[in-house]
Amino acid sequence: MASGIKDKVAILGMGCSKFGERWDKEADDLMVEAFEEALGDAGIETKQINAAWLATAIEEQHVGKSGVPLAVALRLPYIPVTRVENYCASGTEAFRGAVYAVASGAADIALAMGCEKLKDTGYGGLPQRSRGVLNSMSWANFSAPGAFAQLAAAYRAKHRAPAEDVKRAMAHISVKSHDNGAKNAKAHLRNKINIDTVLQAPVVAEPLGLYDCCGVSDGAACAIVTTPEIARSLGKTDLISVKALQLSVSNGQEAQYNAWDGSHFVTTRTASKRAYHEAGIRDPRTDISLIEVHDCFSVTELVTMEDLYISKEGEAVKDVLDGFYDADGELPCQIDGGLKCFGHPIGASGLRMIYEIYLQMQGRAGPRQRRDSPRFALTTTSAASRTRTSALSPSSANMGNSSNGLSRTPLILRPRTGRDSAPIRGLPR
Amino acid sequence: MAGILAFGAYIPRLRLQRQAAVAANSWFNPALKAQAKGERAICNWDEDAVTMAVEAARDCLTSFDRASVKSLQFASTTFPFRDRLNAGIVAEALNIAGGIAALDVAATQRAGTSALMAALAGGSPTLVVASEKRRTKTASPLELTTGDGAAGLVVGSGKAVATLLATASRTADFIDHYRSDDQPFDYQWEERWIRDEGYMKLVPPVVAEALAKAQLTGADITHFCMPCTLPRVAAMVAKTTGIADTAVRDNLHATCGEAGAAHALIMLVHALEQAKSGDRIMVVGFGQGADALIFQVTADAAKLAPRIAVSGHLKRRKEETSYSRFLAFNNLVEIEKGMRGDVDKHTAMSSVWRNRALLTSFLGGHCTKCGTLQIPKSNICVNPNCNAMHTQEPHPFADTPGRINSYTADRLTFSPSPPACYGMVQFEGGGRMMLDFTDVDADTLEVGQPMRMMFRIKDYDAQRGFTRYFWKAAPANT
Numbered sequence: 001m002a003s004g005i006k007d008k009v010a011i012l013g014m015g016c017s018k019f020g021e022r023w024d025k026e027a028d029d030l031m032v033e034a035f036e037e038a039l040g041d042a043g044i045e046t047k048q049i050n051a052a053w054l055a056t057a058i059e060e061q062h063v064g065k066s067g068v069p070l071a072v073a074l075r076l077p078y079i080p081v082t083r084v085e086n087y088c089a090s091g092t093e094a095f096r097g098a099v100y101a102v103a104s105g106a107a108d109i110a111l112a113m114g115c116e117k118l119k120d121t122g123y124g125g126l127p128q129r130s131r132g133v134l135n136s137m138s139w140a141n142f143s144a145p146g147a148f149a150q151l152a153a154a155y156r157a158k159h160r161a162p163a164e165d166v167k168r169a170m171a172h173i174s175v176k177s178h179d180n181g182a183k184n185a186k187a188h189l190r191n192k193i194n195i196d197t198v199l200q201a202p203v204v205a206e207p208l209g210l211y212d213c214c215g216v217s218d219g220a221a222c223a224i225v226t227t228p229e230i231a232r233s234l235g236k237t238d239l240i241s242v243k244a245l246q247l248s249v250s251n252g253q254e255a256q257y258n259a260w261d262g263s264h265f266v267t268t269r270t271a272s273k274r275a276y277h278e279a280g281i282r283d284p285r286t287d288i289s290l291i292e293v294h295d296c297f298s299v300t301e302l303v304t305m306e307d308l309y310i311s312k313e314g315e316a317v318k319d320v321l322d323g324f325y326d327a328d329g330e331l332p333c334q335i336d337g338g339l340k341c342f343g344h345p346i347g348a349s350g351l352r353m354i355y356e357i358y359l360q361m362q363g364r365a366g367p368r369q370r371r372d373s374p375r376f377a378l379t380t381t382s383a384a385s386r387t388r389t390s391a392l393s394p395s396s397a398n399m400g401n402s403s404n405g406l407s408r409t410p411l412i413l414r415p416r417t418g419r420d421s422a423p424i425r426g427l428p429r
Numbered sequence: 430m431a432g433i434l435a436f437g438a439y440i441p442r443l444r445l446q447r448q449a450a451v452a453a454n455s456w457f458n459p460a461l462k463a464q465a466k467g468e469r470a471i472c473n474w475d476e477d478a479v480t481m482a483v484e485a486a487r488d489c490l491t492s493f494d495r496a497s498v499k500s501l502q503f504a505s506t507t508f509p510f511r512d513r514l515n516a517g518i519v520a521e522a523l524n525i526a527g528g529i530a531a532l533d534v535a536a537t538q539r540a541g542t543s544a545l546m547a548a549l550a551g552g553s554p555t556l557v558v559a560s561e562k563r564r565t566k567t568a569s570p571l572e573l574t575t576g577d578g579a580a581g582l583v584v585g586s587g588k589a590v591a592t593l594l595a596t597a598s599r600t601a602d603f604i605d606h607y608r609s610d611d612q613p614f615d616y617q618w619e620e621r622w623i624r625d626e627g628y629m630k631l632v633p634p635v636v637a638e639a640l641a642k643a644q645l646t647g648a649d650i651t652h653f654c655m656p657c658t659l660p661r662v663a664a665m666v667a668k669t670t671g672i673a674d675t676a677v678r679d680n681l682h683a684t685c686g687e688a689g690a691a692h693a694l695i696m697l698v699h700a701l702e703q704a705k706s707g708d709r710i711m712v713v714g715f716g717q718g719a720d721a722l723i724f725q726v727t728a729d730a731a732k733l734a735p736r737i738a739v740s741g742h743l744k745r746r747k748e749e750t751s752y753s754r755f756l757a758f759n760n761l762v763e764i765e766k767g768m769r770g771d772v773d774k775h776t777a778m779s780s781v782w783r784n785r786a787l788l789t790s791f792l793g794g795h796c797t798k799c800g801t802l803q804i805p806k807s808n809i810c811v812n813p814n815c816n817a818m819h820t821q822e823p824h825p826f827a828d829t830p831g832r833i834n835s836y837t838a839d840r841l842t843f844s845p846s847p848p849a850c851y852g853m854v855q856f857e858g859g860g861r862m863m864l865d866f867t868d869v870d871a872d873t874l875e876v877g878q879p880m881r882m883m884f885r886i887k888d889y890d891a892q893r894g895f896t897r898y899f900w901k902a903a904p905a906n907t
Binding site (some may be wrong): 121122123125128129130133134136137138139140141142143145146149150151153154155157202204205206252253256257258261262263340394402 | 544732767768769771772773774776777779780784787788801803804805807811812813834835836837838839840841842843844848849851852853857860861862863864865871874875876877885888897899
């Protein structure tokens with residue numbers, strides 16, 4: 001029986017570049033920006049890193065293939081470096097690689113870096129690329145917002161929710177994230193907006209308007225992980241440990257079989273249940289203090305609230321409009337601005353979420369610090385599965401959301417601080 | 430005895446209001462104002478002669494045993510491919526390619542009637558499709574008189590809805606217009622000369638010969654189908670040959686426009702829809718000579734399964750008042766597509782061939798172990814309670830009704846006709862796929878809406894001149 005990774009790995013240091021339109025920076029500049037902060041935070045030297053993972057999704061765009069761009073940018077000492085890609089879960093995948101390396105004992109100290117340089121396309125939004133030889137001949141002509149927008153249609157139909165109510169809840173989500181992003185010096189979008197601006201914005205993919213879509217950004221985020229023993233031996237006292245890290249990759253059933261109604265993510269539900277089990281969380285609505293989720297689009301965040309079993313099915317609209325997820329609400333979601341405003345450099349996003357939780361748990365989040373430092377916090381990223389089982393079976397055919405193929409990576413972190421009276425069971429001393 | 434065993438048609442849904450074109454162009458040619466009435470059928474951006482031929486053939490093959498078709502003839506002067514068997518694409522889309530002969534018939538406005546005559550002479554069941562999408566110059570009279578459309582008929586011996594009584598044909602190198610290999614548009618001679626020296630001298634002898642062979646007089650013809658955009662010419666031919674003025678059929682100028690090589694067969698199908706048992710239909714094709722065919726409608730015509738045909742398609746219409754959209758759809762103006770339109774659409778022919786069952790025939794899989802239907806077919810059954818390996822047999826989805834599960838109208842992704850509408854379609858009986866929608870109005874989409882599949886252009890690779898086809902979902906009730 002697998003013993004899992006609970007309490008085997010602690011975060012030694014983290015860094016995150018400013019996200020945004022970094023016209024003056026190359027990918028390696030962004031990686032070094034995040035790395036310098038993480039290295040300083042960890043209090044180690046580069047040569048102490050035993051293994052590294054690089055996450056970048058659209059490698060053709062800038063960063064490049066393989067682990068080499070990371071090894072070169074950071075001048076890593078000829079250690080194992082692996083590039084991973086799992087769409088928007090890529091950053092969390094790099095983190096998973098580093099965490100597994102430490103948990104297995106293969107490495108004392110490992111690094112996870114996520115980086116994306118998206119703003120050299122000449123237009124807003126994600127780059128338009130070929131989808132491959134067969135896919136481009138048979139897939140619908142969708143964009144990312146169009147793939148996720150379908151959640152709204154299916155959600156409305158399933159819950160008989162008036163379109164205006166769903167649209168208003170989506171708008172509330174965006175207004176909330178702009179409020180939060182305005183307090184974050186590293187965020188891409190720092191302007192406050194009001195609900196009318198969201199509701200009246202031009203439509204991108206019905207019912208998503210401009211303000212229902214996250215920023216497409218340049219940026220990098222970095223984590224250095226080790227064992228709790230080593231962390232302590234290096235003088236760390238305020239340890240943040242990984243309680244659970246789960247990934248669920250769709251096998252294409254949603255898109256090809258007849259059961260799924262298109263209103264939720266099967267993968268998020270699967271992965272969050274496993275993560276709660278691994279972390280020992282019984283009631284996520286009360287046990288968890290802070291969440292960072294994949295809000296590529298406002299509707300994604302909306303349905304994710306139910307897929308994480310925090311809002312009851314069909315009640316996310318009400319919870320959102322009640323302010324339950326606002327920065328001063330019961331359970332803040334995207335307290336750093338989220339993908340919506342911090343920005344979404346795809347490969348970096350999963351690590352950026354962990355970065356925010358890490359800061360909040362240590363009470364280092366500055367003007368956006370949550371009143372009580374969180375006990376349990378959760379991040380979740382999504383990605384379309386790239387695994388194809390056969391040439392004729394585009395399991396990720398309708399990548400994106402409602403279509404299928406999503407993988408999700410909830411990650412649960414818990415602080416080990418003086419304020420946390422209960423000792424974390426099983427944590428080696 | 431040879432005859433027509435089944436018939437069908439296709440007319441695209443968009444109808445350009447002639448007034449819109451005239452309003453745009455009469456500054457240049459005020460004479461166009463005389464032709465501002467009515468509407469003409471125009472292809473959506475994703476339609477061409479091949480896609481229309483497929484739809485006309487599918488309409489024709491409603492409740493017809495496709496396996497009995499032994500050959501296919503496809504008539505057009507506007508084939509998308511000059512060297513690639515266009516009939517081959519149609520046959521593959523109909524999933525009948527394996528066991529049949531196929532032929533493209535081209536280069537004259539009477540290609541439709543000539544193909545029909547040849548097929549009737551052959552004996553074995555032959556599917557004849559004629560389809561036309563003429564490209565016309567801006568502000569030309571032809572732009573107003575032309576319409577896009579297609580017709581399909583199965584002919585041969587068997588239970589005919591109309592039996593062939595006689596045919597006659599004459600060939601003459603009469604050049605009323607032409608389009609040479611290196612020219613995109615027609616070059617036309619004077620209309621009065623075409624009328625007097627062309628139609629009035631070349632057609633009546635052919636009509637008379639056909640009547641004589643059938644041992645009939647003009648008065649015996651109840652439906653006279655002769656396409657001609659020149660005013661009153663069909664009536665003049667009828668008068669000359671003793672055919673009653675009341676037998677001269679509507680050439681659909683007001684509602685559709687003239688669909689070139691396909692038009693005689695469109696008029697024939699329209700007549701067959703409305704004819705009674707015993708009616709005699711004469712159809713005439715004109716172009717470098719003339720063809721005439723006479724049919725007698727049988728009692729079986731009334732027993733033919735319902736189909737959309739010409740009448741249904743004339744009702745399935747959406748008024749198009751944007752002349753600019755018509756120009757853009759037909760590549761008559763260079764529209765700013767934006768960078769998202771820049772993506773290379775290079776096609777791997779090896780993949781097209783390997784995946785033709787999905788891409789062209791729209792076949793999915795049927796699990797022989799658990800009965801699950803899915804598209805695309807896969808090595809391992811998608812049913813989570815089955816997951817059997819290598820149990821799937823090909824299963825056709827093209828004629829399976831579906832319903833929208835989720836949808837959006839996307840203004841970000843590049844589409845020649847934004848917004849791009851697409852979504853998940855759940856097929857009746859099982860199977861689902863995220864598909865592009867076509868012929869939809871974005872503001873009418875809803876979950877649960879019934880859809881049907883249509884064969885359409887997926888992409889056009891302008892750099893290499895290659896058209897990719899695939900299946901899209903369209904509202905079932907329109």
